Amino acid sequence: QLVDSGGGSVQAGGSLKISCVVSGDAYNGRCMSWFRQAPGKEREGVAVTHTSSRTTYYTDNLKGRFTVDQEDAAYTVYLQMASLKPEDTAMYYCAADASCSTNELKLAAKLSKRDFRYWGQGTQVTVS
Numbered sequence: 001q002l003v004d005s006g007g008g009s010v011q012a013g014g015s016l017k018i019s020c021v022v023s024g025d026a027y028n029g030r031c032m033s034w035f036r037q038a039p040g041k042e043r044e045g046v047a048v049t050h051t052s053s054r055t056t057y058y059t060d061n062l063k064g065r066f067t068v069d070q071e072d073a074a075y076t077v078y079l080q081m082a083s084l085k086p087e088d089t090a091m092y093y094c095a096a097d098a099s100c101s102t103n104e105l106k107l108a109a110k111l112s113k114r115d116f117r118y119w120g121q122g123t124q125v126t127v128s
Contacts, residue, residue, distance in 0.1 A: 004094045007123030015082045018123050020094030027051055027075040031100035031107070033116055034068065034079045036090035036125075043093070045111035046079065050100050057107040084127045091122040 006018035033048035049056040049068045056068050067080040095116035101107060
């Protein structure tokens with residue numbers, strides 16, 4: 001089970017950190033990812049991380065502004081977002097899958113295919 005939270009409204013240029021809590025036995029060695037979906041648009045991948053190795057792949061156009069962090073003891077993965085823009089407004093979802101790799105190309109492919117079994121309910125981020 002995934003529970004994502006922390007969304008809200010923020011002014012352009014600001015920062016926000018959203019979180020995803022994972023049930024304990026579904027955390028270690030898993031792929032954890034973040035997606036977002038704006039109204040009228042397809043769901044797009046933001047980043048994916050292998051929780052044990054902390055190998056992380058970011059979508060190119062978001063790399064540098066968005067950072068994945070994790071707190072293993074709390075089975076929590078975070079998405080730290082900085083220099084936010086109005087076009088970052090979307091529902092943000094975390095997703096998890098037991099099948100994972102430490103190979104960055106494979107992580108990119110997994111993100112591109114949205115190949116994740118478990119999904120959170122989403123948390124809204126609005127930038128104005």
